[in-house]
Amino acid sequence: MPEVKHSYETVFILSTKLGEEETAALVKKFTDLVAANGTVDSVDEWGKRKLAYEINKESEGYYTLINFTSVPSFTAELDRVYKITDGVLRSLIIRKDV
Template identity: 80%
Template sequence: MEEIKNAYETVFILSSKLDEQATAALVTKFKDLIAENGTVDGVDEWGKRRLAYEINKETEGYYVLINFTSVPAFTAELDRIYKITDGVIRSLIIRKEA
């Protein structure tokens, strides 16, 4: 029996202290991770934006939005990886309604 797959979107903010190569490497890392466990429907890199409030003494961050489809169990693992990855300031995963 095939597992049920849901549509999700995730936004993560990377530290503005990272250089361009490190930022690109992290974006690629997360895209590849999602692709291994589901399908990437779209990637939208918003670039550097001012944060609404200071986080860890930083006022800017690099925003990335990824739309993807996967099994529900993967989102918990993705969230865990966001939390242990240096350079990720904030992250959010939301299930989209059909």
């Protein structure tokens, strides 16, 4: 029996210390990872924004939102990759109610 797919959205904040090229590379890495394990509905790069509070002594971060559809087991892997990737300040994965 095939696994049921659900709609998700993920937001991640990258360090502004990375620079433009490294930031673009990480956004592409995460988008490609999601695309390999599901379908990417949209990618919305919000760009550099001021954080509500300092994280690791940084007051700004680069925000990106990805809407995607995948099997539920993939979200744990995506979260694991966020946690081990240098430059990711925060990440959040939410299942959307349809």
